[in-house]
Amino acid sequence: MDVKEFFELSAGKWFSHRTSHHLAFKQSEDGKSDITIEMLAKDDPEVIKLCQQYEVDPALANCGARVNWNGTMEWDEEKHTGSTVLVTVPDTDNPSQGKLLREMGYAEKTPVAGSYVMGDDGALTLTTEYETMSSEERLWFPSPNLRMRVSVLKRFGGFSMASFTSEIRMGGLKPTAETSSQTTAS
């Protein structure tokens, strides 16, 4: 599986259940979201715009997606809704790894490019280094309708949080043939 196939398999609606372990406090926090992931063409205006923000030649991008979420966290009562755009830019000498561009959130002042590595085992690893912290997330599919993620957050050199997310595809089983081609849908 290459990163584009991973994105294609991720496309759709998911029920996402995240549990974060706050390591220093030995406490956990649950969050539940409905997530929609939509593939974007390489020449989609949103993909081109994001590349330009990061000063990356849009012709080098190989994959884009828009992610929408709508959920609640356990520790507050507020609704968490949001949306972001992701774009992958493979290394020219090794397309199984490269840069991950992400639309900036409210809290970020400058764009921070992460990196991705698509493993031989079908797991995608995303790493982002911020000024005082870094995050590493591993995503994989136990089955086409079950996606899992584990992430660890390091602050000032020490691990502060570990999160686990199980994501179930909504709308029942997705036929296997659909996972690699959208043209088979009737």
Add this chain to the structure above:
Amino acid sequence: MDVKEFFELSAGKWFSHRTSHHLAFKQSEDGKSDITIEMLAKDDPEVIKLCQQYEVDPALANCGARVNWNGTMEWDEEKHTGSTVLVTVPDTDNPSQGKLLREMGYAEKTPVAGSYVMGDDGALTLTTEYETMSSEERLWFPSPNLRMRVSVLKRFGGFSMASFTSEIRMGGLKPTAETSSQTTAS
């Protein structure tokens, strides 16, 4: 890292925090345990006894450990304490994988040998096939003092539960030199 080094790095006392996602019910359940893992020599009577129960030549075993736990689950108030012995028996043609023998619990009538695969990425994967279910668990070390595990349980062909466990070594940082040799301790 080979499986023996993985067991050696696992030896010690751990605070273990497990969250299980019951996929069909979209519910999670927390459990917390203190765990002690103690390496056993290949010729330890407990290792030899377990091999004999599984009708495996004890000379083929390369690694043994005793695991003790003492914890509580969120959904009942009972104390969960227990102990088991694990023994790895590598395949003769490929020592990075093999059988995993485990002392039987109360609920099991016949010994069920699992299998292990030690990955190039330092993660240990354990698979056990029961009559009506199967479990796969992946264990790895983000750092020598932080161990993580993700397991999925399949019943009658469908995924029923996913669990995430973060484990923090108790008693503070372990010097790196100790992880590969016990002789450096003063």
